Amino acid sequence: xxxxxxxxxxxxxxxxxxxxxxxxxxxxxxxxxxxxxxxxxxxxxxxxxxxxxxxxxxxxxxxxxxxxxxxxxxxxxxxxxxxxxxxxxxxxxxxxxxxxxxxxxxxxxxxxxxxxxxxxxxxxxxxxxxxxxxxxxxxxxxxxxxxxxxxxxxxxxxxxxxxxxxxxxxxxxxxxxxxxxxxxxxxxxxxxxx
Numbered sequence: 601x602x603x604x605x606x607x608x609x610x611x612x613x614x615x616x617x618x619x620x621x622x623x624x625x626x627x628x629x630x631x632x633x634x635x636x637x638x639x640x641x642x643x644x645x646x647x648x649x650x651x652x653x654x655x656x657x658x659x660x661x662x663x664x665x666x667x668x669x670x671x672x673x674x675x676x677x678x679x680x681x682x683x684x685x686x687x688x689x690x691x692x693x694x695x696x697x698x699x700x701x702x703x704x705x706x707x708x709x710x711x712x713x714x715x716x717x718x719x720x721x722x723x724x725x726x727x728x729x730x731x732x733x734x735x736x737x738x739x740x741x742x743x744x745x746x747x748x749x750x751x752x753x754x755x756x757x758x759x760x761x762x763x764x765x766x767x768x769x770x771x772x773x774x775x776x777x778x779x780x781x782x783x784x785x786x787x788x789x790x791x792x793x794x
Contacts, residue, residue, distance in 0.1 A: 643717035730755025
């Protein structure tokens with residue numbers, strides 16, 4: 601599909617949006633909108649097999665995520681969103697790199713609830729912030745397994761009170777390996793299945 605190839609080409613080299621200037625951001629948003637209009641699965645939540653799995657972030661307009669790259673001595677590494685449809689859970693994981701042996705990790709666990717054929721409400725339940733070495737982080741899948749067993753980590757590890765942190769996400773495009781979402785704060789997310 602030409603529109604998909606065009607989007608992937610235009611976001612290539614933009615470091616998830618960190619390196620995109622205003623003109624490039626507008627061109628990227630236009631390419632995203634074009635692809636959304638061609639969504640082969642307009643009701644994404646009816647295609648759970650496509651949604652389920654581990655996704656890596658390619659591009660976002662989320663200032664909250666991109667701001668992580670501005671920490672002194674640190675750079676934003678890979679960002680994952682791992683969706684477990686059967687248990688209605690989502691895990692956001694950001695790897696942070698910088699000084700040797702001081703690589704960091706930010707993880708957030710949440711529960712989601714479908715409220716339409718393309719929108720989910722998200723209730724954040726737990727946040728884990730710490731050093732990869734102390735958490736013994738190896739991969740998103742292993743980290744999620746440990747979270748699901750209830751493991752407490754040597755990190756800043758806390759739970760949110762009910763409804764303290766919530767939002768919603770519209771899935772505006774999904775195929776076998778690419779997903780686009782728009783969040784309640786106006787942010788856009790482009791992710792590839794890993």
